[in-house]
Amino acid sequence: MRILVTGSAGFIGFHMARRLLREGHNIVGVDGITPYYDRKLKLHRHAILRQSPRFRGHEALLEDFPALSAIYGSGFDAVYHFAAQAGVRYSLENPRAYIDANLMGTFNLLELMRQSRPAHALLASTSSVYGANSQIPFRETDRADHPLTLYAASKKAAEEMSHAYSHLFNIPITVLRFFTVYGPFGRPDMALFKFAAALFDDRPLDIYNHGNMKRDFTYIDDLVEAAFLLLCRTPEAPEARGAPLARDSLSPVAPWRVVNIGNETPLGLLEFVAALEAAAGRKAKYNFLDMQQGDVPVTFADSWLLRALTGFAPATPVKEGVKCFIAWYRGYFGV
Numbered sequence: 001m002r003i004l005v006t007g008s009a010g011f012i013g014f015h016m017a018r019r020l021l022r023e024g025h026n027i028v029g030v031d032g033i034t035p036y037y038d039r040k041l042k043l044h045r046h047a048i049l050r051q052s053p054r055f056r057g058h059e060a061l062l063e064d065f066p067a068l069s070a071i072y073g074s075g076f077d078a079v080y081h082f083a084a085q086a087g088v089r090y091s092l093e094n095p096r097a098y099i100d101a102n103l104m105g106t107f108n109l110l111e112l113m114r115q116s117r118p119a120h121a122l123l124a125s126t127s128s129v130y131g132a133n134s135q136i137p138f139r140e141t142d143r144a145d146h147p148l149t150l151y152a153a154s155k156k157a158a159e160e161m162s163h164a165y166s167h168l169f170n171i172p173i174t175v176l177r178f179f180t181v182y183g184p185f186g187r188p189d190m191a192l193f194k195f196a197a198a199l200f201d202d203r204p205l206d207i208y209n210h211g212n213m214k215r216d217f218t219y220i221d222d223l224v225e226a227a228f229l230l231l232c233r234t235p236e237a238p239e240a241r242g243a244p245l246a247r248d249s250l251s252p253v254a255p256w257r258v259v260n261i262g263n264e265t266p267l268g269l270l271e272f273v274a275a276l277e278a279a280a281g282r283k284a285k286y287n288f289l290d291m292q293q294g295d296v297p298v299t300f301a302d303s304w305l306l307r308a309l310t311g312f313a314p315a316t317p318v319k320e321g322v323k324c325f326i327a328w329y330r331g332y333f334g335v
């Protein structure tokens with residue numbers, strides 16, 4: 001298949017593209033290589049992908065419609081739309097970046113998919129859309145109407161725009177809600193990376209909400225496996241459907257559904273740090289801080305639907321996943 005991966009120089013897009021290349025697909029990657037975090041890491045990821053003759057990487061912003069249109073050309077068999085301005089905290093500092101990338105960028109891509117429909121588009125979304133929901137675990141069929149940050153609001157809006165296009169132009173779309181993804185080649189703005197940097201620099205680790213936070217940490221290889229298996233689980237239009245699953249999130253009017261991809265085992269922040277200390281063979285110093293604005297105390301995925309659709313659900317224990325991350329981190333930074 002010819003597959004477009006947006007955000008191919010990003011953490012998850014890079015791993016996704018690498019997996020699809022291994023499966024024998026031809027991949028076109030597009031990434032704005034934005035300066036939100038170290039561009040060198042993004043360029044390095046793209047350079048690795050370029051080692052395959054079946055990968056073509058482009059540097060372009062999704063909000064640049066002429067550039068995106070030239071890359072999109074006559075279209076693709078499938079699209080993984082993973083490019084975004086990510087990060088909960090940065091959305092307080094630079095909200096406009098979220099509108100540009102997540103709303104305008106997604107809109108431009110939807111417009112192109114309207115002109116030349118892929119057989120299936122899979123869009124990255126986030127557990128952050130569950131916002132102020134207190135009922136756990138989070139299910140795809142729960143209402144998600146109270147986002148706590150502009151990041152969450154922009155991702156929810158992108159989900160909804162995709163539903164409208166799916167309905168109007170019959171584009172099969174699966175929205176993937178990710179839960180705190182970690183692993184090699186990870187994001188320097190996320191907790192594990194920051195903790196590792198502090199640990200190896202002998203600085204104290206900033207522990208928010210005094211450690212009283214739980215996250216459903218999901219290992220990157222599990223996420224990629226799930227997103228890969230979902231490629232052939234194309235949502236069907238209502239008139240084409242067979243017997244429904246017990247708890248499907250399918251739209252009543254469009255070939256569109258939402259699927260959580262999470263580990264279903266929320267872990268306390270301090271337990272996560274303990275796994276890091278064990279993997280690094282060092283003891284951390286802590287700097288306990290209050291909860292940050294826009295943060296939620298717990299994320300917890302219900303991955304029933306993913307399991308029902310694919311027979312797979314993430315299960316890599318954090319201890320193992322963190323060990324793989326640390327092995328990569330040591331090699332990459334020579335520490």
Ligand SMILES: NC(=O)c1ccc[n+]([C@@H]2O[C@H](COP(=O)([O-])OP(=O)(O)OC[C@H]3O[C@@H](n4cnc5c(N)ncnc54)[C@H](O)[C@@H]3O)[C@@H](O)[C@H]2O)c1
Binds near residue numbers: 031060084
């Ligand atoms: N990592 C996680 O824990 C997590 C959790 C939930 C959801 N997500 C979602 O998964 C997707 C991938 O996230 P990631 O962790 O790989 O983040 P990332 O920042 O590493 O990757 C995103 C990529 O998109 C690119 N990008 C940003 N704005 C762009 C624009 N306007 N035009 C073109 N490219 C642009 C960036 O340069 C970057 O390489 C995002 O949609 C994110 O919202 C990630």
